[in-house]
Amino acid sequence: MTEQRGLTLAVSTVIFALRPHPDTGRLTLWLPLVRRIREPFRGRWALPGGPLDPADDLATSARRTLERTTGLAPHYLEQLYAFGAVDRSGAVTDEGRVVSVVYWAIIRPDEAERSVVGENVEWQVADEVGAWGGAAPLAFDHDTVLRYALARLRAKIGYSPIALAFLTEEFTLAALREVHEAVTQRTLDPANFRRQVLAAKTVAPTGRRLAGTAHRPPALYRRAVEIPSSDPARVTVTEPTHPADTDPPKGLS
Amino acid sequence: MTEQRGLTLAVSTVIFALRPHPDTGRLTLWLPLVRRIREPFRGRWALPGGPLDPADDLATSARRTLERTTGLAPHYLEQLYAFGAVDRSGAVTDEGRVVSVVYWAIIRPDEAERSVVGENVEWQVADEVGAWGGAAPLAFDHDTVLRYALARLRAKIGYSPIALAFLTEEFTLAALREVHEAVTQRTLDPANFRRQVLAAKTVAPTGRRLAGTAHRPPALYRRAVEIPSSDPARVTVTEPTHPADTDPPKGLS
DNA sequence: CGAGTTGAGGTCACGATGACTTTAACTTGC
DNA sequence: GCAAGTTAAAGTCATCGTGACCTCAACTCG
Numbered sequence: 001m002t003e004q005r006g007l008t009l010a011v012s013t014v015i016f017a018l019r020p021h022p023d024t025g026r027l028t029l030w031l032p033l034v035r036r037i038r039e040p041f042r043g044r045w046a047l048p049g050g051p052l053d054p055a056d057d058l059a060t061s062a063r064r065t066l067e068r069t070t071g072l073a074p075h076y077l078e079q080l081y082a083f084g085a086v087d088r089s090g091a092v093t094d095e096g097r098v099v100s101v102v103y104w105a106i107i108r109p110d111e112a113e114r115s116v117v118g119e120n121v122e123w124q125v126a127d128e129v130g131a132w133g134g135a136a137p138l139a140f141d142h143d144t145v146l147r148y149a150l151a152r153l154r155a156k157i158g159y160s161p162i163a164l165a166f167l168t169e170e171f172t173l174a175a176l177r178e179v180h181e182a183v184t185q186r187t188l189d190p191a192n193f194r195r196q197v198l199a200a201k202t203v204a205p206t207g208r209r210l211a212g213t214a215h216r217p218p219a220l221y222r223r224a225v226e227i228p229s230s231d232p233a234r235v236t237v238t239e240p241t242h243p244a245d246t247d248p249p250k251g252l253s
Numbered sequence: 254m255t256e257q258r259g260l261t262l263a264v265s266t267v268i269f270a271l272r273p274h275p276d277t278g279r280l281t282l283w284l285p286l287v288r289r290i291r292e293p294f295r296g297r298w299a300l301p302g303g304p305l306d307p308a309d310d311l312a313t314s315a316r317r318t319l320e321r322t323t324g325l326a327p328h329y330l331e332q333l334y335a336f337g338a339v340d341r342s343g344a345v346t347d348e349g350r351v352v353s354v355v356y357w358a359i360i361r362p363d364e365a366e367r368s369v370v371g372e373n374v375e376w377q378v379a380d381e382v383g384a385w386g387g388a389a390p391l392a393f394d395h396d397t398v399l400r401y402a403l404a405r406l407r408a409k410i411g412y413s414p415i416a417l418a419f420l421t422e423e424f425t426l427a428a429l430r431e432v433h434e435a436v437t438q439r440t441l442d443p444a445n446f447r448r449q450v451l452a453a454k455t456v457a458p459t460g461r462r463l464a465g466t467a468h469r470p471p472a473l474y475r476r477a478v479e480i481p482s483s484d485p486a487r488v489t490v491t492e493p494t495h496p497a498d499t500d501p502p503k504g505l506s
Numbered sequence: 507c508g509a510g511t512t513g514a515g516g517t518c519a520c521g522a523t524g525a526c527t528t529t530a531a532c533t534t535g536c
Numbered sequence: 537g538c539a540a541g542t543t544a545a546a547g548t549c550a551t552c553g554t555g556a557c558c559t560c561a562a563c564t565c566g
Contacts (some may be wrong), residue, residue: 007307009262009352034315054260054350058337081485082335082354084311099262101335101352148485174543192524193543199522215543216531232334232401427512445555447514452553467561468512 003107006096011061012049012142013082014149015105017069017112018166018182021125027182029126029150030092030112032069033138040090041139045129047146048121049100052239062103069121070112074105076165079151100140104149104164109245126150157183161202164223172210172218173197201225263312265302265395265403267333267357268323270365270420271435274378280435282379282403283365285322286302286391290373293343294392300399301374302353312484315356322374323365327358329418331483341394354395357402359418364388379403386434410436414455417476423470425463426450455480 014031021028023245033045052061059077066074084099117123127133127150130143137143157163163179177193197203205223209217267284267490274281286298301322305314312330319327337352370376379405380386383396390396410416430446433439450456457477462470 004261004304004307007262007305008257009260009409051257052260052337052352054257055339058352079335082311082332083485084305084487086308086310099305099311099354100339101354113516140408144486172544189524190544191526191546197524211544212533214533215541216545218544230341232336233338233397248525425513442555442557443513444515444557449554465564466512467564468510469514469564471513 008048008096008098009052010100011052011058012047012066012100012145013062013065014047014102014146015066015074015107016104016122016126016149016181018109018151018205019112019123022115024162027178029153029183030123031126031129031146032117032123033123034069035120036139044136044139045122045124045142046139047102049102052101058095058101059103062105066155069118070107072102072107072111075109076106076162076227077103078105080104080145080152083141083145085141098140100145102149103153104146108161108166108168110168146215150193154184160228161200161223161225162227164202165227167247170206170208170220170222172220172241173203176203218252261349261351262305263302263351263353264305264311264318264399265300265353265355265449266315266318267300267355267399268319268356268360269379269402269406270376271361271362271432272365272376276439280431282398282406282436283376283500284379284382285370285374285376286382287322288373288375288484289392292350297389297392298353298375298377298395299392300395302355305354311354312356315358316449319358319360323360325360325364327340327360329359329480330356331358333398333405334355335392336398338394343393355398355402357405359397361421361481363421407437413481414453414476414478415480418480423459423461423473423475425473427471429456492497 011094012240017030018027019030020026031212032122034048036042036044048065050061050065056064056078056209062077063073066072066077076218080102082101086097088100093176112123125133126146129135130146131137132143132147137145153162157180161175163183166179167175173194174190177188177190180193181187202223202225203221206220206222208220210220211217270283271280272283273279285391287301289295289299291299301318303312303314303318309317311332315330316326319325319330333355335352335354339350341351341353344440364375378386379399382388382391383399384390385396385400391399406415410433414427416436419432420428426447427443429450430441430443434441434447455476455478459473459475461473463473466488
């Protein structure tokens with residue numbers, strides 16, 4: 001193998017949590033950013049992360065970053081993408097070029113409350129950050145990274161029960177719907193949402209109800225499925241093994 | 254940044270093409286493998302790849318590997334995953350630990366015909382390779398990697414027009430259907446397939462027909478959409494309320 | 507020229523979806 | 537203590553995509 005001097009492998013993490021928007025009060029996506037204290041991009045906001053310790057797995061490194069910046073362990077952690085353009089918006093430094101493997105994570109708001117906001121760490125509204133949000137661009141290519149992470153989250157919540165990762169053990173269907181609405185930025189019909197969630201069987205009623213609500217008390221639910229891991233080592237491979245000519249036609253597209 | 258001695262970043266590529274199965278004659282997925290001539294895993298089959306040249310983008314490196322092993326340029330190239338477990342099945346060598354960014358590609362069979370099969374390179378049937386295929390395990394964690402690439406391809410063909418990447422400029426709907434059948438290993442109803450493909454408007458008739466078929470001559474079609482790139486830098490971010498279709502289909506839960 | 511084969515277009519029942527309505531169950535204001 | 541307000545929960549209805557299946561079209565081959 002060649003000497004790869006001038007190449008550093010870093011791991012960054014996009015950490016999502018839902019909190020009320022400071023102006024509107026509506027639930028929105030937040031994430032912690034770190035102010036850079038060194039060149040390049042000194043003074044600019046960046047995704048938390050750092051160089052990969054050769055003794056750590058990639059996911060372990062992401063978890064460490066999460067612990068370091070928020071004091072928390074994620075309820076969902078997934079690899080987003082490996083960014084490796086030669087010049088990632090000035091990422092070629094004295095130490096050379098940087099390839100970043102980016103993870104994204106979901107943490108629960110009740111835990112985010114308790115989170116320790118370290119020095120140079122600040123939680124900000126995801127859609128108001130960087131050049132896309134009308135603010136100063138993030139360091140490196142982190143504008144692109146964040147945009148991609150948001151797109152992935154917003155797409156994935158539509159076909160995967162990851163919304164549950166934003167919620168505590170017991171929750172109402174209204175709370176689950178509010179997570180979907182906050183993430184997708186669309187209002188949903190409560191009745192239809194209920195019907196679809198119950199049909200998907202991803203939640204089960206606990207039998208208990210939430211009291212003191214100034215209206216009819218809603219039933220409480222809990223997760224009925226594990227939040228799926230996207231770790232390739234755990235991917236279940238459905239194998240129809242051999243193509244049988246007798247197989248009934250199925251769907252497409 | 255820390256010194257990352259003992260860490261190498263490699264790029265490997267899973268290259269898919271469709272060819273008839275040697276026994277059954279049915280269309281199946283093939284991929285080129287490289288026999289390792291060095292330790293570790295000397296003599297075992299491995300995915301083509303190599304260490305990342307600090308002057309190359311990640312995708313550029315994947316393209317180079319493709320050119321080196323097949324002499325071809327891909328019609329589709331997408332990043333699969335970054336594999337970085339500390340001990341990737343014996344990947345810790347004298348040179349230290351290896352993190353691999355894996356890409357997967359689609360090349361057309363007519364081009365694969367012309368492909369130069371280099372020394373120690375052999376095209377093999379994807380489902381009969383490695384431990385999952387009942388053969389000797391691939392080098393490193395490449396069994397897992399290949400399994401994951403197959404799962405991604407089989408999932409993605411269901412909601413993305415990547416099947417077109419397996420076909421030449423002009424093709425019949427039957428040929429397109431055979432691509433789907435070969436990849437998903439399911440037979441499809443021709444009439445329903447036609448209806449859905451035409452509704453998706455991913456293909457358009459050329460007005461020409463295929464002659465000499467011993468039956469009614471089928472119409473020829475061409476692509477009506479570009480085969481989408483999954484490059485995050487090119488992801489279109491739909492602004493106020495529309496979910497980006499970065500990935501899979503619709504439906505809730 | 508008829509048999510065989512596949513293309514092309516159509517029908518039909520079913521299930522999921524979105525828009526909407528109705529009733530239930532609680533709290534708060536008067 | 538009762539009406540008003542609010543949200544939960546359940547149901548209705550038209551529409552649309554889907555899978556299963558049918559019929560006719562258009563070619564070659566024996």
